[in-house]
Amino acid sequence: MRSLDAFAAGKLAELDQRHQRRTLVPTARLDGAWLERGGRRLVSFSCNDYLNFASHPQVKAAAIRAVEQHGAGAGASRLVTGNHPLIEELEARLARLKGTEAACVFGSGYLANLGIIPVLVGRDGLVIVDELAHNCINAGAQMAPGRALTFRHNDLSHLREILAAERGNYTHVLVVTDGVFSMDGDLAPLKAMGELCAEYDAWLMSDDAHGIGVIGGGRGSVHVGEGAAAVPLQMGTLSKAIGSYGAYLCASKPVIDLMKTRSRTLVYSTGLPPAAIGAAIEALNIIESEPELIARPVEKARRFTRALNMAPAESPIVPIILGAETRALEAQRVLAEAGYLVSAIRPPTVPAGTSRLRFAFSAAIEDADIDAVAALLREKIL
Numbered sequence: 015m016r017s018l019d020a021f022a023a024g025k026l027a028e029l030d031q032r033h034q035r036r037t038l039v040p041t042a043r044l045d046g047a048w049l050e051r052g053g054r055r056l057v058s059f060s061c062n063d064y065l066n067f068a069s070h071p072q073v074k075a076a077a078i079r080a081v082e083q084h085g086a087g088a089g090a091s092r093l094v095t096g097n098h099p100l101i102e103e104l105e106a107r108l109a110r111l112k113g114t115e116a117a118c119v120f121g122s123g124y125l126a127n128l129g130i131i132p133v134l135v136g137r138d139g140l141v142i143v144d145e146l147a148h149n150c151i152n153a154g155a156q157m158a159p160g161r162a163l164t165f166r167h168n169d170l171s172h173l174r175e176i177l178a179a180e181r182g183n184y185t186h187v188l189v190v191t192d193g194v195f196s197m198d199g200d201l202a203p204l205k206a207m208g209e210l211c212a213e214y215d216a217w218l219m220s221d222d223a224h225g226i227g228v229i230g231g232g233r234g235s236v237h238v239g240e241g242a243a244a245v246p247l248q249m250g251t252l253s254k255a256i257g258s259y260g261a262y263l264c265a266s267k268p269v270i271d272l273m274k275t276r277s278r279t280l281v282y283s284t285g286l287p288p289a290a291i292g293a294a295i296e297a298l299n300i301i302e303s304e305p306e307l308i309a310r311p312v313e314k315a316r317r318f319t320r321a322l323n324m325a326p327a328e329s330p331i332v333p334i335i336l337g338a339e340t341r342a343l344e345a346q347r348v349l350a351e352a353g354y355l356v357s358a359i360r361p362p363t364v365p366a367g368t369s370r371l372r373f374a375f376s377a378a379i380e381d382a383d384i385d386a387v388a389a390l391l392r393e394k395i396l
């Protein structure tokens with residue numbers, strides 16, 4: 015298969031030339047904000063485990079109990095024999111947290127968006143997506159038989175323009191946005207978006223991968239500020255602040271019942287392993303009982319934005335946009351040398367010319383490390 019290897023090598027060479035090749039680095043995550051890479055211990059500013067639940071003793075114990083009671087794997091699709099009792103317990107807990115009638119758990123955030131969007135956007139449907147929304151939202155929109163459009167990032171007048179021009183041409187319209195933008199850390203204006211969508215009878219879906227557990231009192235971006243935004247489809251993941259793996263959609267009972275019978279990534283994929291579900295339930299127990307813990311990641315992020323005279327962080331994510339790929343990679347190297355892991359994020363994850371350091375603050379990061387990193391940035395990078 016010489017042509018196959020030549021194809022792969024050619025693609026890799028192109029990526030190398032653009033400084034866009036990525037490689038996997040073995041990384042052992044230790045307690046709190048620590049990890050080990052290449053024989054060195056580093057403080058991580060790159061884990062989405064905002065509440066450090068992945069190494070929390072109670073969460074780990076819950077995962078172990080789940081394995082002992084229910085086994086290592088689910089054994090089949092949830093519609094066959096993989097629907098172990100912990101999954102339904104978790105769905106009830108998620109619906110309660112989000113204030114919806116029902117919830118449906120999926121294999122991962124990526125699988126959830128691939129599964130949900132095509133169920134709602136048929137041949138006569140339109141899906142409109144924020145231009146900076148996560149890759150898997152666009153992938154879900156591509157898998158749907160209807161038409162897909164994008165609107166400018168957080169630009170409600172552009173969204174209104176599209177709705178005004180296109181609403182009449184489609185039976186149903188779905189609007190999808192990140193609640194917290196994964197590479198920028200800003201929030202979608204969900205309250206105003208909810209009103210706009212209601213005006214045009216468009217269905218609004220938020221992806222709250224980076225919101226649940228850390229903003230809106232732990233209930234996520236729909237619950238930031240007074241009252242809840244009108245978002246009938248609240249999707250999110252169990253893989254970030256929840257510290258585990260998997261994802262969910264919280265919505266009305268008819269919508270959830272439809273997902274459970276029609277969503278291809280639920281129907282044709284194995285149920286989540288009991289350990290992941292047991293861990294997620296315990297994480298929710300802690301989120302609901304420790305308000306000072308859930309406030310900490312955003313407080314840490316704000317300490318950092320204050321130190322750099324930036325606008326106050328709205329979430330635990332703060333980007334430092336540097337432009338060229340090489341600049342972001344060099345900044346990553348300088349910080350790693352000082353003992354800090356901060357990932358350089360490059361195209362196509364972010365638009366061309368906006369390579370950046372993406373800081374993700376977890377509750378366990380020490381204030382002294384935040385101050386030291388801010389000083390390093392000022393002295394050597396900015």
Ligand SMILES: *Cc1c(COP(=O)(O)O)cnc(C)c1O
Pocket residue numbers: 122123124125148150192196221222223224251252253260261
């Ligand atoms: C991480 C992320 C996902 C994917 O979730 P996984 O559970 O990691 O597959 C989806 N949407 C957004 C906004 C994310 O940041």
